[in-house]
Amino acid sequence: MRYSALSILLNGLRGNRNWAPAWRQPDPKPHYDVIIVGGGGHGLATAYYLAKEFGITNVAVLEKNYIGSGNVGRNTTIIRSNYLLPGNNPFYELSMKLWEGLEQDFNFNAMVSQRGVLNLFHSDAQRDAYTRRGNAMRLHGVDAELLYRAAVRKMLPFLDFDNARFPIQGGLLQRRGGTVRHDAVAWGYARGADSRGVDIIQNCEVTGIRRENGRVIGVETSRGFIGCAKLALAAAGNSSQVAEMAGLRLPIESHVLQAFVSEGLKPFIDGVVTFGAGHFYVSQSDKGGLVFGGDIDGYNSYAQRGNLATVEHVAEAGKAMIPALSRVRVLRSWGGIMDMSMDGSPIIDRTPIDNLYLNAGWCYGGFKATPASGFCFAHLLARGAPQKTAAAFRLDRFERGFLIDEKGQGAQPNLH
Amino acid sequence: MASLVPCPNCGRRPKEEFTIKGAALSRPEADADSIDWFDYVYLRENPRGAYEEYWHHTSGCRRWLVVARDTVTHEIAACCDAAGRARSEARK
Numbered sequence: 001m002r003y004s005a006l007s008i009l010l011n012g013l014r015g016n017r018n019w020a021p022a023w024r025q026p027d028p029k030p031h032y033d034v035i036i037v038g039g040g041g042h043g044l045a046t047a048y049y050l051a052k053e054f055g056i057t058n059v060a061v062l063e064k065n066y067i068g069s070g071n072v073g074r075n076t077t078i079i080r081s082n083y084l085l086p087g088n089n090p091f092y093e094l095s096m097k098l099w100e101g102l103e104q105d106f107n108f109n110a111m112v113s114q115r116g117v118l119n120l121f122h123s124d125a126q127r128d129a130y131t132r133r134g135n136a137m138r139l140h141g142v143d144a145e146l147l148y149r150a151a152v153r154k155m156l157p158f159l160d161f162d163n164a165r166f167p168i169q170g171g172l173l174q175r176r177g178g179t180v181r182h183d184a185v186a187w188g189y190a191r192g193a194d195s196r197g198v199d200i201i202q203n204c205e206v207t208g209i210r211r212e213n214g215r216v217i218g219v220e221t222s223r224g225f226i227g228c229a230k231l232a233l234a235a236a237g238n239s240s241q242v243a244e245m246a247g248l249r250l251p252i253e254s255h256v257l258q259a260f261v262s263e264g265l266k267p268f269i270d271g272v273v274t275f276g277a278g279h280f281y282v283s284q285s286d287k288g289g290l291v292f293g294g295d296i297d298g299y300n301s302y303a304q305r306g307n308l309a310t311v312e313h314v315a316e317a318g319k320a321m322i323p324a325l326s327r328v329r330v331l332r333s334w335g336g337i338m339d340m341s342m343d344g345s346p347i348i349d350r351t352p353i354d355n356l357y358l359n360a361g362w363c364y365g366g367f368k369a370t371p372a373s374g375f376c377f378a379h380l381l382a383r384g385a386p387q388k389t390a391a392a393f394r395l396d397r398f399e400r401g402f403l404i405d406e407k408g409q410g411a412q413p414n415l416h
Numbered sequence: 417m418a419s420l421v422p423c424p425n426c427g428r429r430p431k432e433e434f435t436i437k438g439a440a441l442s443r444p445e446a447d448a449d450s451i452d453w454f455d456y457v458y459l460r461e462n463p464r465g466a467y468e469e470y471w472h473h474t475s476g477c478r479r480w481l482v483v484a485r486d487t488v489t490h491e492i493a494a495c496c497d498a499a500g501r502a503r504s505e506a507r508k
Contacts (some may be wrong), residue, residue, distance in 0.1 A: 303489070
């Protein structure tokens with residue numbers, strides 16, 4: 001069923017009794033052309049673009065829990081393409097362009113809201129770094145504006161501009177950045193993929209990868225063996241665990257990242273603001289809650305919860321940026337498990353096993369990349385060659401020395 | 417994460433006193449093959465469960481420690497002095 005204003009009206013007049021489920025609950029078939037492990041944003045987007053753009057519809061998405069139960073429902077919903085390096089920037093800009101047309105494309109309201117992303121700077125050196133980043137963005141055709149103190153003050157008068165240690169000098173603004181309702185992204189892609197014939201199989205955990213003569217022939221799951229011609233891994237957070245089933249070791253560590261929501265407030269913060277002097281960023285949801293977070297806790301973890309020390313640290317940084325936050329109460333906090341790669345950039349590539357493909361290492365930037373990640377992974381699966389904007393995200397780049405180290409931290413995953 | 421870490425030198429101390437470095441890997445010899453160095457620098461077991469890490473007791477004895485920890489439950493099973501362990505392994 002196509003959703004439209006007319007369909008809402010007609011179904012409303014009929015007492016809303018005729019809405020069909022947005023996707024089926026199929027039993028697994030014995031064999032698929034492509035099996036995607038992981039029913040998160042990236043896995044579902046991959047299935048959607050495989051079916052829609054590349055005509056491959058005999059596809060299954062296997063999810064161990066329910067779709068959207070992992071990181072696609074645990075992030076802070078921010079989209080942006082303010083990247084510096086040539087290996088990253090065109091890819092994230094492709095993602096931004098796909099976000100801009102996404103709702104029309106998959107006929108689902110994902111609440112894409114280009115409300116702007118502002119990165120504050122607090123020193124001359126940081127201003128120079130953001131000037132360089134803004135120039136790199138504009139050279140790649142991405143919008144970027146450098147704002148000075150007066151312009152930032154006009155936008156966000158409640159920031160602590162005269163903070164004794166970190167006075168705010170200005171910010172780098174990407175107006176096309178913003179937020180998207182994250183659950184709706186998973187649902188929209190699931191519905192779009194399902195309607196084109198993709199089987200989305202929930203509560204189906206992959207427990208092993210069966211190989212014969214050096215090729216993958218299928219996966220062992222909690223619902224029995226399922227054969228496949230190509231196997232695509234998109235299980236961020238657990239990438240190392242799934243890859244280990246095929247005997248691969250990855251340049252990835254799993255770390256926990258926390259996020260928080262405050263009580264609902266009157267409209268307060270228009271866009272997304274990041275603190276340049278500490279680990280804090282914030283936006284306000286349409287329900288009024290402040291959605292904020294900081295950096296990863298800094299230790300390897302598979303527990304989807306973090307530590308109070310980090311909660312305290314994030315709250316302190318938040319209050320340093322916006323003193324008015326001191327009396328805001330936090331409603332909820334939660335944690336997600338990040339694939340922290342060794343250079344802070346993702347992997348979309350083939351593996352040493354011929355028909356096994358890997359989409360992993362998104363660090364804490366996976367959500368904004370969802371459309372382009374799905375599109376580029378589908379391109380790789382269908383055509384056998386990387387999509388041109390994702391050509392740098394190779395698995396062997398670490399061995400060859402072609403790292404994409406956006407933050408310049410080296411092989412220290414808890415610092416990316 | 418366990419709130420108290422059993423430091424072999426200082427006793428049970430709050431975890432905020434410690435800095436976590438990461439996986440306790442054995443460093444290859446300086447003249448080892450590039451493949452060994454690649455493995456050491458970039459590849460990780462990244463286990464779900466038992467894991468050994470280097471921790472520094474920054475606000476305590478300032479010794480490097482090896483903490484055996486579970487990455488799912490965050491429980492700490494053991495904690496020993498890193499240099500002491502390296503010496504006893506070298507003697508073997």
